[in-house]
Amino acid sequence: MxxxxxxxxxxxxxxxxxxxxxxxxxxxxxxxxxxxxxxxxxxxxxxxxxxxxxxxxxxxxxxxxxxxxQAGSGPKTVHQRVAVEVAVRDWTYDALYTLLTHEAKERFGLIKGYRLILKIEGCSDLAGMQAVALDFVEQIRKAHGEESASRFRKQLGATE
CATH class of the missing domain: 1.10.10 (Arc Repressor Mutant, subunit A)
Known part of the structure; x- marks a missing residue:
């Protein structure tokens, strides 16, 4: 089995x-x-x-x-991640780049925001940018809580 x-x-x-x-x-x-x-x-x-x-x-x-x-990694979290994966398929590279760069500065401040922007800058294709977007949601959840992460998932177009 x-x-x-x-x-x-x-x-x-x-x-x-x-x-x-x-x-x-x-x-x-x-x-x-x-x-x-x-x-x-x-x-x-x-x-x-x-x-x-x-x-x-x-x-x-x-x-x-x-x-x-990890706590909070059960079916609801998996469902939320899948919802984000589906939502980011509708975004273009440029649109995700613009959103993530702006949000990194706004949500994480100078140092952590800069690190996230380096990850964003390191993406050479849409698939890479989509992966960063998924990680970005998790970073928001860890730093600002589930409610903030939920708002960002909705901003990406994910249904929960």
């Missing part, structure tokens, strides 16, 4: 320590997954992004307590 990982996961303190220490024998795909996983995507999405990784690799990381589910 295959387990799915629709919720998002992030490294635990033990996972961060394992990255430095290499004390647990992990397969290359499992170690790669540990290196990149964060709460910005579901476990299933990370498995799809990390070449060669499988559900079993994520299960190993969970069992070893190197990663853990």
């Amino acid at each position: 295959t387990t799915t990982h629709a919720e998002s996961y992030a490294r635990t303190e033990a996972g961060k320590a394992e990255i430095r220490a290499h004390s647990i024998k992990l397969s290359r795909p499992a170690r790669n997954l540990l290196m990149v996983i964060d709460a910005s995507c579901s476990g299933d999405a990370w498995i799809g992004k990390v070449n060669g990784s499988t559900q079993a690799d994520l299960d190993v990381l969970i069992a070893a307590r190197l990663v853990a589910p």
